[in-house]
Amino acid sequence: MLLKKFKLSALAVVLGMSAAGTALAQDKFVAITAIVEHPALDAVRDGVIKQLEKEGFVQGKNLKVKYQSAQGNTGTAAQIARQFIGEKPDTIVAIATPSAQAVVAATKTIPVVFAAITDPVAAQLVKAKEPSGTNVTGVSDILELQPQIDLIKQVVPNAKKVGVVYNPGEANSAVVVKQLKETxxxxxxxxxxxxxPRSVDVSSAARSLIGKVDVIYTTTDNNVVSAYEALVKVGNEADIPLVASDTSSVERGAIAALGLNYFNIGEQAGVIVSRVLKGEAPGTIAFETSKNLSLHLNKKAAAEQGVSLSDDLVKTAEKVFD
Structure with missing residues (x-):
């Protein structure tokens, strides 16, 4: 009888340990932060969460997700980073360069998966394309510039002077502008x-280009994308064609964009987050890029900004807004 009780007790302990182990394996906490809210970065966040669900991590079931936006303020981004670190999530997803820089500067132990970072090396998130050996990995949204220039030429064939509005304090934007100028x-x-330097400066910056440029090209600069309607207003009033690298900007008033699908970028990052949650060390995973470009066009914007799109260009577009 005593032996039977001992066996039952031992079994209960084993089952208890097993249940606890299962709970630890399943219940995860992912903190997500972005420098600002706009369609592209929101799509990244949604893509991460959707992919985690596909990977078996479901909000309200075995996954807790907490999201905070810094509303374009780098000081707030640093505060969010410190807050998240104090809450000890299993992984922090940092969307856009300023938020990623804030999180990476604040922790060397909690896994960090960045997303929508144009140049992670220039942003000093990692030292090279190879696995970092640290707590950091992620997905870059870097674009080759020549196809972007080719698109500008297709939209405005005689363009000689290209305007760009950007935040020089955002590392990725500064790098792209330097490379664009050289190319x-x-x-x-x-x-x-x-x-x-701020979203509220976008309109005045765009107006300063009136009479000086043949076209305005916009990178994935977060200040500009978050205030894109202000840029569109200037383009429409002054008949300056707008060409973007962010496809979501086309629906908002750019004539054309050859860019990445940011929901897909989020899904790609979500796969990496899942790998980390399942036990892989982020330092063993090299950051990834995506080359799945799609062309979006806006015929109404073209008409308002004094441009006629060729039939050949329209035929190659994945999405056309009338």
């Missing part, structure tokens, strides 16, 4: 820069 120069074209 345009090799093709007999000139880049004219206008600084917008």
């Amino acid at each position: 345009l120069a090799t093709q007999g074209m000139e880049l004219v820069e206008a600084s917008a």
